[in-house]
Amino acid sequence: MKNLLLGMSTAELKLLAKELGEKKFRGKQVSDWLYRQGCREISGMATLPVAFKAKLEEGYQIGRSLVKKISKSKDGTFKLLLQPAYGELVETVGMPYEGRFSCCVSTQVGCPIGCAFCATGTGGFKRNLSAGEIVDQVLTVGETAIKEKLLAADGRVSHVVFMGMGEPLLNYDAMLAAVHLINSELAIGMRNITVSTIGYVPGIYRLAGEDLQLTLAVSLHAADDALRRKLVPGMTRYTLQEITDACKHYFRETGRRVTFEYCLLKGVNDGQADAAKLAVLLQGLNCHVNLIPFNKVRGSGFYPPETFRVTNFRRVLEETGITVTQREQRGEGIEAACGQLRRQALTGQGDLRIK
Numbered sequence: 511m512k513n514l515l516l517g518m519s520t521a522e523l524k525l526l527a528k529e530l531g532e533k534k535f536r537g538k539q540v541s542d543w544l545y546r547q548g549c550r551e552i553s554g555m556a557t558l559p560v561a562f563k564a565k566l567e568e569g570y571q572i573g574r575s576l577v578k579k580i581s582k583s584k585d586g587t588f589k590l591l592l593q594p595a596y597g598e599l600v601e602t603v604g605m606p607y608e609g610r611f612s613c614c615v616s617t618q619v620g621c622p623i624g625c626a627f628c629a630t631g632t633g634g635f636k637r638n639l640s641a642g643e644i645v646d647q648v649l650t651v652g653e654t655a656i657k658e659k660l661l662a663a664d665g666r667v668s669h670v671v672f673m674g675m676g677e678p679l680l681n682y683d684a685m686l687a688a689v690h691l692i693n694s695e696l697a698i699g700m701r702n703i704t705v706s707t708i709g710y711v712p713g714i715y716r717l718a719g720e721d722l723q724l725t726l727a728v729s730l731h732a733a734d735d736a737l738r739r740k741l742v743p744g745m746t747r748y749t750l751q752e753i754t755d756a757c758k759h760y761f762r763e764t765g766r767r768v769t770f771e772y773c774l775l776k777g778v779n780d781g782q783a784d785a786a787k788l789a790v791l792l793q794g795l796n797c798h799v800n801l802i803p804f805n806k807v808r809g810s811g812f813y814p815p816e817t818f819r820v821t822n823f824r825r826v827l828e829e830t831g832i833t834v835t836q837r838e839q840r841g842e843g844i845e846a847a848c849g850q851l852r853r854q855a856l857t858g859q860g861d862l863r864i865k
């Protein structure tokens with residue numbers, strides 16, 4: 511198994527070039543081929559001397575994935591099932607919006623948290639992804655969007671959300687390295703990067719200390735601990751109070767408003783009493799709440815809330831001064847919720863899931 515070049519920064523590639531007896535600028539050329547040209551084979555790096563390419567090929571390969579399957583929705587959203595250089599299949603999603611193009615990346619294959627409504631969670635945890643495998647998803651989504659004419663030939667992914675398969679803060683080092691690579695090598699602004707967590711408190715404190723201008727999104731899905739324990743069984747170590755305390759700390763350290771994600775499940779957590787509890791929990795926090803009405807998916811045992819319940823839930827929060835948005839439904843018909851496509855490929859079944 512060769513080492514992968516993808517995942518190394520320009521600085522690391524310069525050091526590698528030096529170690530292999532070349533001038534440092536050759537490392538910069540390698541990073542241009544990897545991150546700006548989307549090169550898939552070392553032999554294709556036309557500006558490098560033949561001898562340097564031969565030395566690189568002895569110990570390294572680029573590490574790009576192959577697209578095994580693409581599912582497309584009418585709204586332009588597409589989901590890719592990727593075969594990485596080594597290891598199990600990975601999912602990633604591309605989403606066109608007016609004036610921007612967003613990629614939703616996975617950080618793990620499977621997930622150890624096991625949320626009750628999530629296909630990834632019900633499939634268990636397989637492994638962490640490397641920083642290179644995370645960056646590969648952004649490159650591949652950009653290339654696919656150009657092929658599908660969703661982006662101009664010189665267009666690129668403008669936003670990245672760490673909201674696919676897995677819990678990013680449980681794969682912290684690779685997640686952080688990928689954030690830096692996406693920012694510095696792919697030139698995607700830190701403010702256009704969102705890291706979403708299910709509420710892993712030590713990870714929130716650690717991220718607060720990184721001095722980054724990214725957006726932190728925290729998925730709550732319940733306004734009391736008893737219900738949250740049922741919906742999010744793999745993160746029962748931390749109470750909602752501990753999670754919101756960590757978010758207060760995050761805001762104090764970074765000045766960045768935290769987003770709280772709340773998936774509305776019919777008759778489970780979508781009542782006005784739930785909204786009132788949520789409002790109390792978030793009192794005094796500089797935040798906004800993103801409501802996600804659950805998408806109907808077979809086999810989940812959960813159902814979408816009626817529109818009037820969403821409206822009432824939203825009104826209760828807004829009356830207390832909380833800013834509320836509602837996630838636009840994307841990817842109809844493509845099993846767009848994370849974990850579904852992989853599960854379908856492995857088992858022949860599609861089903862549930864939303865982050």
Ligand code: SF4
Nearest residue numbers: 621624625628631676
């Ligand atoms: S919703 Fe997120 S944290 Fe929960 S099981 Fe699925 S991938 Fe893991």
